[in-house]
Amino acid sequence: MTDSQTATMVEEQAADWLERMDRGDWSEADQSQLDAWLEEAPAHMVALWRLDGAWSFADRLAALRRPSLHETLIARGRGVLPIVAKAAAGIALIAALGTAVMYLVPKPAEKTFATEIGGRKTLELPDGSRIELNTGTQLRLATDGTQRKVWLDKGEAFFDIKHDASRPFVVITAGHRITDLGTKFVVREAADSLEVTLVEGRARFESADTAIKPQLAFLSPGDVVVATATSMDVTRKSQKDLSADLGWRRGVLIFQHTTLAEAAAEFNRYNTQRLVIGDAKTASLQINGTFKNDDAASFAGTARAVFGLKVEKHGDEIVLSQ
């Protein structure tokens, strides 16, 4: 029971907190103040959750703003409402759209950057930020005076972002948004999951798909968010694991008690020549070491020498087995 404060007062305060968090310039100091407020009474926590639940639910409105829809609107250059009405047919959203469409921002031109298998590319942005693309990666970049947005379509990229409160840097991938608060972070998209690792600074991670789980997390260095189609989890990585994960920026793979199955999967991200593990016993062997990521053959040679394995070449495959 909160005798001193009415529920309405608590809710007003919770709304003020959530609104501040939503601004995108959340600081350590803000977080400590929020923590202090949350410590005061459990009513504060539940009030914040309740508002956050509804506010995250409203992220579904973002579905109205798909790049393809925008391109359609801009390319055709005629009355937008009928087109939108068609796009929104059956979901009774015409009125909301009508309001939204009146305020469409002219979308800055998107530029697409991509790397081949085994490729690596560094983008230097005019604001001093850097983006490094790992193997087999595609991203689209849109920046202008008011926004900086990146859509990571596939692959992995390292972001070193110069913070600018007036132009938040947002990475959007698979329905999730990462908003930097002055940070270095890595985003890796795999077939069925998304992994975001914060290396330095702070960032905010939100899942736009509330059907999955309405989730918002503020990341500290070492935090790793793993999001799948149905869940999101935050774990932590040691400094050692972090630098191993970033080995690709130097063109190397760093293994620490890594199974040969995992090591082969890593090599196969970087090479068209595939490493194949022939049997379960070989797959579970563990290896340590640093290897050039474009040289699966020398890795196979090391594995042969260390474990006494058989190495066979079949066309584009190198098969390791007992």
Next chain:
Amino acid sequence: MGKMPDNGRDDANRRPQGASAAMRDLKDWFIREVLPLESALMQFLRQNWRDKADIADLRQDVYVRVFEAAQKQIPDTAKPFVLTTARNLLIDRVRRERVIPIETMADLETLGAASNEVSVDRALIARDALAKLQAALDKLPPQCREAILLRKVEGLSRGEIAERMGVTERTVNRHIAEGMRALADMLYSEAADLRRKS
């Protein structure tokens, strides 16, 4: 789990939104299972408590009790748990304050049966998500609605919204905070009304 530099303090205290796995699970459960029951809870509270001015405080107290109990263990089924918590809270209030007419007390004894009649169709809520949002947005004051659409649809910053609407950032902040509260009420408390409307 390695130790990170400059990270001596317990992170659970710094990131209450997503701190420990247990707290995240609890929040997730609360939003997914408990909040959709809010219209049923409100209906229950209104039916069983005379003074309508108390309803918001009672709801908060129910949530706090649910939160504290679920911290120990998240119950298997949310609905009977929430409604039983509400019932017990009302009984405690009646006993403590001794101001409620005796017939209300009698009603409370039959609540177990009554609570089963209230049903929340979560599948329906999910299916109608966008329609619900639309209905909720329609009820917002125009400026508040505009600020929220610019934020959620266009992803604009406070400064950009202020410029677009020709108001100060402080005003935008107020509209957003107001919109957050209104959306929560409309999406949770008044879900039944919204469904009827749509």
